[in-house]
Structures are given as structure tokens and as C-alpha cells.
Amino acid sequence: MALFQKTHLSIEKLHRLIDTVDSIIIGKKDVTRLTIVAMLAGGHILFEDIPGVGKTLLIRTIAKCLDADFARIQFTPDLIPSDIIGFSVPNAEGTAFNFRKGPIFNQLLLADEINRTSPRTQAAMLEAMSEKQVTLDGETHTLPEPFFVLATQNPIEYKGTYPLPEAQLDRFLFQLSLGYPDTEQEVQMLAAPDQQKAVEKLEPVMTLDEFLTLKEVATHVYVDESLLQYIVSLALLTRNHPAIRLGISPRGNQFALASARAHALLAGRDYVIPQDILDILKPLYRHRLLFENHLSKEEIDAFIDQLTRELVIPKQGRQKR
Secondary structure (H helix, E strand, C coil), X not given: CHHHHCCHHHHHHHHHHHHHHHHHCCCCHHHHHHHHHHHHCCCEEEEECCCCCCHHHXXXXXXXXXXXXXXXEECCCCCCHHHHHEEEEECCCCCCEEEEXXXXXXXXXXXXXXXXXCHHHHHHHHHHHHHCEEEECCEEEECCCCCEEEEEECCCCCCCCCCCCHHHHCCEXXXXXXXXXXXXXXXXXXXXXXXXXXXXXXXXXXCHHHHHHHHHHHCCCECCHHHHHHHHHHHHHHHCCCCEEECCCHHHHHHHHXXXXXXXXXXXXCECCHHHHHHHHHHXXXXXXXXXXXXXXXXXXXXXXXXXXXXXXXXXXXXXX
């Protein structure tokens, strides 16, 4: 693929970006890699963790490495839609209204503790995430390109949180979790220089144009028909399983295809292999499956593992068109 061959230097820069983030967020390279995969696939990401494990720092570091426009919104119970979208103000003559953009008009938007705000304000994010536009007073405003929402939420058992509606959850490509560092990683964090200052000193690793080129290349990564069938068959298992009230939607399958392609591209391939699908399955499925009974994250991941054992994994198939 000629287009793919021209991008090998940019793919190397992506790996440098991941290494740079790993120097700040110690020991969480797998999470960083999946974050980049989701962004290459054009999707939004939901980070679910307890406070204080580095979610905000991870997102700020990625924005700095890409030299992307970045904004952070702290979601609170009293936040209203205009705090996110913006509002209309009268001009000096009082003859018309001008639109004053809100913080959502940035390329990377950190929606911090998104489940601490009311369902009405959460709903204001839905159009932006799905259509990449917002509407105010009957007028539509297009969001910048690229536009990524990287949201954080505390577990719903925590006081003052609201569960996100299924329609909004389905707009997030991945649900990821940093988790606590292990003992060695935490000692390294304490011994490291100030992380916030380290982020401020970072230089961009690649341009947004380079990233957007790779995002476009990812859409052309070859996927054998047997792997398309495998993605659909896995989703059908979830839709017909007695323990599941809501299975994987067609949108979920589209996200599976896009993220498998992005995963292959990051690995330096212009074709998808079965492992690409298996590696993105848990973060793709765990927030979309609605079970009859409440399950922990570990139980959901074990369930997904069991699903994959019920189907024969396809052979690698043709590598190129």
C-alpha cells in the first residue's frame, strides 16, 4: 500500500509519543497505547478510576505531545449546558446576537468527572460526541477537527455521581482504567521530578497534521472477510446470551473494526490479524454490555474471555489486497 509506506516515520513518532507519556505516567504504557489506538480510530475514551491515579495528567501529556488545542471542564452538579457549549451575547448595537464559544471548541476536551453532573448536562455532550457539532438557538456550530473527548468518571458507587445513560456510553469507543501503580512504580513516581512541571517542558513529538494523516491511513488497513465475520459473530453471542440485557450494537461493531485497524497500524501492519481484535475487545465491550446482575470489572473481563473461547479464532487470512 503506497499510502502506508509513506507513513512509517510518523508511526515511529507515535511510538516516541507513547514512550514520552510513559516517562511521565510511569508503568501505564498499555493504557497509553490503547488511548492512541482509540484516537486513531476517531473515537472518544472514558477513563473510570478512583481519584488521584493520573487520568488528567495522562490526557494533558498526550495533548502536549500532539501540540493540540486543549481544554478541561470540571463537571459538577450545578454545571449547565451553556457552560460547555457557549452562549449568545448581543452585539454593541443591540441589533443581533454573537455566539461566544464555550470550552467544547477544542481539539482535545478533558471532561473531568463527567458523571458528577446532571443528566441534562450530560445530554448536551451527546450531540457533540456523535455529530461533532453543537446547536444553540437553532443554529449549528461545527466543532474543530480533530475532536476527541477524553472523559473521566469515578465509580458510580461514589457519593454524588450519576450513571451515564446507555446512549452516551455507547459513544465512547473504549473504557479504560489506570488503576493503582504497583510498589516499584509508585516509588519511581515519588523519586521522579515534579510531573506537572515535566509536562510543561515537553516539546511536541508530532504535528496534528501527521496524526490526522495516520488516522486517514488507518481507514485503509485491510481486513479479511473472515475477520469481519468474527467481529459480527462475537456481537451476536452478546445479543443472545441469557445473562445480558443489552448486547453489542452495530455501532459497537463499527468501532471494533475501526480500532482493530488502528491497532494494526500502530503495530506497523497494513492488515488486521485476529490478535488485533482480541486486544481491543475488553475496553470496547466492558461498558457496552448491560448484564442482568451487577458484575465487577474483573467479572466482566472474565466473561469476555469466556465469549472468545466459544468461537474458533479465524486464521490470519490474506495479508494484502
